[in-house]
Amino acid sequence: MQTQGQMAPDLDEYRCVERIDTGGEGVHRWLAVEADGAPSIVMAPDTKRADDPGYRLRFWAEANKSRRLTGRGTAPVRQVSSARAPVPWVAYDCIPALPLTTVLEAHGGCLPEPVVWNLGLPLAEAVLRAHTHGLVHAGIAPQSVLITRQGALLTGYGLVRAAAAEGTRRESVPGVDDGSVPPEQRAGARPRPPGDVYALAYVLLFARAAHCSRKGAATVPGHMLNRCLAADPAQRPRAEELLQALRDAAPPVDRGLPQEIAAALDGQAARLRETTPTAPARIPQQGGGLDDRELATAHGPSTRPASAPSRRALIVTAASATAGLAMGAAGAGACRRYAPARHERAKQSVPGTAPPPIWRHALPDRDPTTSQLLLLSGRTLLVGHKEGTLGIDVYSGKQLWSRDDVLPSRLLDAGHGDALIASGGDQGEFLLLSARSGRIKWREREYMSTEAPASMAGLLAVAGGVVWFVVEDYSSGSSGEVKMAAVAYSLRKRKELWRTSLPSGFVGTSSPPEGRASGPAVLESELLIANTGTGGGENEFAYIALDRRSGRRKWKREYAGIGKESAGLVLPRSGDLLVASTDDGLRGMTLSSGEERWTVEVEGWANAQAALRRDRLYVADKKLTVSAVDIRTGKVPWRTKHANPKSNSTTLSGMTLSASGRTILQSSLSEIDALDSRDGSVLWRFATAGTGETSGNPGNAVASTVGLVIVDNLRSIYALPVD
Incomplete structure (x- = not known):
């Protein structure tokens, strides 16, 4: 499959085995394997484009x-290169797979119409889903459509935008067939949804009459597809119209791929086995769902082995574990108002026995790295999943509502029972939603990348009726510099309050920034923004402090001993205090100066999934030993060692406080331990029975309200009684 004379490159940890696309210039797709033999499809520009700093940055x-x-x-995107990689790349998790151009060569020409319509259905669904959430693909082409046994998949996101800065004529787009680029994008216009409709129609016509030109495409049956190729974007149908036309045309029974294509995919799989005979099977890193038979109590720890988490997994799980935990006086008051009448709980029949779950709610398919949960007003839990958002009553476990038009990348508590939600699309739209009813109160699209010169790249925080977020401006063109700024926006007035420039690349925008793990923070008068990006020039972790009211930059400080890529605890507090996991242990220091106040020795690191109530911090280390720390003085009233630290030495330790503050819930991959917050004594342990993925995986205690703690194991949510 590899083009003659084309050397297979090594892209960081990926060894490219063979090039899977044919023809084309500028961007290529490779079958590649990691050091452990795990295969992927990797897309990367050639050295000529990679040597252009502007193109390299835009591609990345x-x-x-x-x-x-x-x-x-x-x-599905498996991994993306570092921004500083000499050749940027993106790896996709879909094997075996071949580009449509290669598939047509293997088949010997155009595909039968029923096959084309069946392949087009998931592509049209993906385009419509993207447009619904403010995202424009701008890279759909025969080369960027991968064919697998499960159907067609889109890759190549943003290749048109990467080709040249907006306003610059695009004579050619690396990695994209010339016929796929609509006239307005070729002229330099910003890609918009009608351009995706044009490109997808071209791809389908290309597959139906292989190697057709745009002029020849007009003779192919299908009035809808012909309309999609209109030179005027306003004359093209919307993505939902194209999807409906494909649904009407597709046969009721999908008979699969032609024999020649199936053989080509089998051949790729066989060559991969010959190249990497010991390649391990890839096992999805997901928790198992629990049914009533699998929920059980346990008096001792599980010995289930655990795998080391990635930094991304640490940060994301930290976000889940800390959402809504330290509730404060206002939150506790809300819980008391909305909670059902309290009754004295009967004593457990057997001391140390975990209470049985009160309810369990099965969830739709969720991504373990991006799943979002948020407890609002102590009674409604918002859950983001791959196809939308739903609301659950935490006292009954009943679903209140579900929306498939709200795909969240970030959930924040906006107060008054409302949630501020950032769209899971192209980092632009955000909206205010009533948690109890699911009603959308308003949407803000001024900062969408398809409309604004500076598009929203991610939410930072919300407090006091104001939301802060980061915007990026790529209009600098070939210079390669991305302008970045922090924006304050009034939720009540629905207008921008101020905008302050940040160093280029200071904030990482590829994933949502999270509190307590190198994320942003809001104090009484300051907004703290952490250097989670690749720019800024710092070697250590750093904060920039902005005045909350005016956006004026007050100070910038680097903190020795806290790695820039730290996944440990980073907790700024009022009183000019910063508590953080450092190379020497858990350290308290002066926030504005970095001067050390106290240090507490811990094993390895202080986990970001800590719980805080007033001045008492409960935090676990590498061995899952829980320490109670007075953050004013650094004194440690008590420590409790985990019953089985060896089997859990590299696992996460989620930490949640009950609403009353009397019980600490410590989660690991094997069990949930309830500790008395006064002295650290173990009250009970909860583990799961069952087989397969559900064995020994109770989930993570992610939130608490009066009398309950909510546990999430990705496939389901359940409630345990506490206090």
Whole structure:
């Protein structure tokens, strides 16, 4: 499959085995394997384009944003290169797979219409889903459509935007067939949804009459597809119209791929086995759902082995574990108002026995790296999943509502029972939603990348009726610099309050920034923004402090001993205090100066999934030993060792406080331990029975309200009684 004379490159940890696309210039697709033999499809520019700093940065930025593309018809992004890689790349998790151009060669020409319509259905669904969430693909072409046994998948997100800065004529787009680029994008216009409709129609016609030109495409049956190729974007149908036309045309029974294509995919799989005979099977890193038979109590720890988490998994799980935990006086008051009448709980019949779950709610398919949960007003839990968002009553476990038009990349508590939600699309739209009813109160699209010169790249925080977010401006063109700024926006007035420039690349925008793990923070008068990006020039972790009211930059400080890529605890507090996991242990220091106040020795690191109540911090280390720390003085009233630290030495330890503050819930991959917050004594342990993925995986205690703690094991949510 590899083009003659084309050397297979090594792209960081990926060894490219063979090039899978044919023809074309500028961007190529490779079958590649990691050091452990795990296979992927990797897309990367050639050295000529990679040597152009402007193109290199634009390619990397688009690849990073493509992580937000999920669902049917979209190739799942496995990994993206570092922004500083000499050759940027994006790896897709879909094997075996071949580009449509290669498939047509293997088949010997055009595909039968029923096959084309069946392949087009998931692609049209993916395009419509993207447009619904403010995202424009701008890279659909025969080369960027991968054919697998499960159907067609889109890759190549943003290749048109990467080709040249907006306003610059695009004579050619690396990695994209010339016929796929609509006239307005070729002229330099910003890609918009009608351009995706044009490109998808071209791809389908290309497959039906292989190697057709745009002029010849007009003779292919299908009035709808002909309309999609209109030179005027306003004359093209919308993505939902194209999807409906494909649904009407597709046969009721999908008879699969032609024999020649299936053989080509089998051949790729066989060559891969010959190249990497010991390649391990890839096992999805997901928790198992629990049914009533699998929920059980346990008096001792499980010995289930655990695998080391990635930094991304650490940060994301930290976000889930800390959402709504330290509730404060206002939150506790809300819980008391909305909670059902309290009754004295009967004593457990057997001391140390975990209470049985009160309810369990099965959930739709969720991505373990991006799943979002948020407890609002102590009674409604919002859950984001791959196809939308739903609301659950935490006292009954009943679903209140579900929306498939709200795909969240970030959920924040906006107060008054409302949630501020950032779209899972191209980092632009955000909306205010009533948690109890699911009603959308308003949407803001001024900062969408398809409309604004500076598009929203991610939410930072919300407090006091104001939301802060980061915007990026790629209009600098070939210079390669991405302008970045922090924006304050009034939720009540629905207008921008101020905008302050940040160093280029200071904030990482490929994934949502999270609190307590190198994320943003809001104090009484300051907004703290952490250097989670690749720019800024710092070697250590750093904060920039902005005045909340005016956006004026107050100070910038680096903190020795806290790695820039730290996944440990980073907790700024009022009183000019920063508590953080450092190379020497858990350290308290002066926030504005970095001067050390106290240090507490811990094993390995202080986990970001800590719980805080007033001045008492409960935190676990590498061995899952829980320490109670007075953050004013650094004194440690008590420590409790985990019953089985060896089997859990590299696992996460989620930490949640009950609403009363009397019980600490410590989660690991094997069990949930309830500790008395006064002295650290173990009250009970909860583990799961069952087989397969559900064995020994109770989930993570993610939130608490009066009398309950909510446990999430990805496939289901259940409630345990506490206090």
